[in-house]
Amino acid sequence: MTKETDGSLPQFWDVVIAGGSLSGLLYGVALKRQGRSVCILEQAKSARTNTAAGIGIGYHGQKYLEQYDLVKTPFWYYVDGSQVLDTQGNFRFKAKKKFNMTSWDALFYRLRANFDGYDSGYCAIPSEPPSAGHVKYLPDKRVTGFDVVGDIVRVNYQDVQDHSEATLETSLLIGADGINSTIRKILAPRVELNYSGFVAWRGTVPEMEVSPKAREAFTGLYNCPLPDRAGYVVAYAIPGKKGALEIGSRELNLVWYTEESKDILVDSDGYKHRTTLPKGKMPAHVWTEQLKKAGKMFQPYREVCEKIEQPFISTVNDCMAPRISWHGGKVVLAGEASLLMRPNAGSSFETASFALLEFINGDKHWESSVRYNNHKNQAMAKMFGEYSLYGLWKLSIWWTLFKFIGLKRAVLQNLIA
Numbered sequence: 001m002t003k004e005t006d007g008s009l010p011q012f013w014d015v016v017i018a019g020g021s022l023s024g025l026l027y028g029v030a031l032k033r034q035g036r037s038v039c040i041l042e043q044a045k046s047a048r049t050n051t052a053a054g055i056g057i058g059y060h061g062q063k064y065l066e067q068y069d070l071v072k073t074p075f076w077y078y079v080d081g082s083q084v085l086d087t088q089g090n091f092r093f094k095a096k097k098k099f100n101m102t103s104w105d106a107l108f109y110r111l112r113a114n115f116d117g118y119d120s121g122y123c124a125i126p127s128e129p130p131s132a133g134h135v136k137y138l139p140d141k142r143v144t145g146f147d148v149v150g151d152i153v154r155v156n157y158q159d160v161q162d163h164s165e166a167t168l169e170t171s172l173l174i175g176a177d178g179i180n181s182t183i184r185k186i187l188a189p190r191v192e193l194n195y196s197g198f199v200a201w202r203g204t205v206p207e208m209e210v211s212p213k214a215r216e217a218f219t220g221l222y223n224c225p226l227p228d229r230a231g232y233v234v235a236y237a238i239p240g241k242k243g244a245l246e247i248g249s250r251e252l253n254l255v256w257y258t259e260e261s262k263d264i265l266v267d268s269d270g271y272k273h274r275t276t277l278p279k280g281k282m283p284a285h286v287w288t289e290q291l292k293k294a295g296k297m298f299q300p301y302r303e304v305c306e307k308i309e310q311p312f313i314s315t316v317n318d319c320m321a322p323r324i325s326w327h328g329g330k331v332v333l334a335g336e337a338s339l340l341m342r343p344n345a346g347s348s349f350e351t352a353s354f355a356l357l358e359f360i361n362g363d364k365h366w367e368s369s370v371r372y373n374n375h376k377n378q379a380m381a382k383m384f385g386e387y388s389l390y391g392l393w394k395l396s397i398w399w400t401l402f403k404f405i406g407l408k409r410a411v412l413q414n415l416i417a
Ligand SMILES: Cc1cc2nc3c(=O)[nH]c(=O)nc-3n(C[C@H](O)[C@H](O)[C@H](O)COP(=O)(O)OP(=O)(O)OC[C@H]3O[C@@H](n4cnc5c(N)ncnc54)[C@H](O)[C@@H]3O)c2cc1C
Pocket: 018, 019, 020, 021, 022, 023, 024, 041, 042, 043, 044, 048, 049, 050, 051, 052, 053, 054, 055, 103, 104, 105, 141, 142, 143, 144, 176, 177, 178, 179, 180, 181, 182, 334, 335, 336, 337, 348, 349, 352
């Protein structure tokens, strides 16, 4: 039976956010600092574990953190571009994008500290300016739908534990509920997740468990295409336990992209997963077979591959919502609910940060600017993935598309002006 509120909870919030992962928190912190009351509804529990991979914080992510992270201490290390290596480890060229590298959990808990002062042990809890709005982070709450009634959005949700249902009211609902977004399915039911045809084999190894030579091969961000359609490897270090950055306490992270059928997601119990075959569930023979294909890999990366104890697989999908805001701006999509790039090429948080900064600035063209950026980043990510997997010939196709999108924007801007 539906009840009106959750008892102690205020019924009305300036902002309600579906999904309390990176994008939900990104918006939550910024809107709270504008003095708005913000309630985040998250279907998972409060404490989260990472899936062992890095998050790249680019120019806009850094700009966001400079403005909104009141903890201020660094939780990343600097990467001066992505270097492409051949299979012997020789330098081929460098993509000049500069960014900071961190781990999913270090970023998540930094945002939590800023949003609701959650004490994770990863960082200090900042003191909030008196102008900050009231906030609540509600774990175990799954958003099931919404109705727009005049200026009010009524958000329906369910308690994951006891299945009780409740409703909150708001003037702004943000759907930051990830790739299978419930909010997006309601707004744009025809948008589907497209499987790219390739997967990422992933895993980490503590840096002190490998040889000095292997450690040296993780001092930056490296991309290493393999011959004979054996895919490509991306290698970098990420912070260790509780976000530790000291050399010796970090994890070496290896992501190996290969073309596969989705049947690879069948686990050791015979269950077929939708997007990720989780740690500890991969049948032993599957990883043994995969390691045989590592023969031509740059030796330090092969060493790390062989030392990964619990590899897991994520499929590489893409998906883009046709718009960012609906119902006169009362419902907005954020993060991967709005755009999922393939591969994410370290740009997921960066793209979400760009969208947030445009949204907060409130320029009348913010939505077209975000949509353009989404198209541009998706084209760039595809180009990067195709080049790394197949070599140069497909690069030109994506480059042409990219130029076309740029041209389209220039024409549209002229029309608007
Ligand atoms: C626990 C976790 C660990 C991750 N670890 C890594 C990592 O180590 N490296 C990496 O590159 N990426 C990782 N990712 C993915 C990464 O966070 C995202 O790819 C990216 O940062 C985009 O974030 P997002 O907030 O847009 O989407 P997501 O991170 O996918 O977040 C969506 C959130 O919405 C919640 N949600 C979904 N539906 C509902 C609903 N109906 N009601 C309420 N809540 C809902 C989900 O539980 C989730 O917390 C992880 C994601 C999660 C959830």
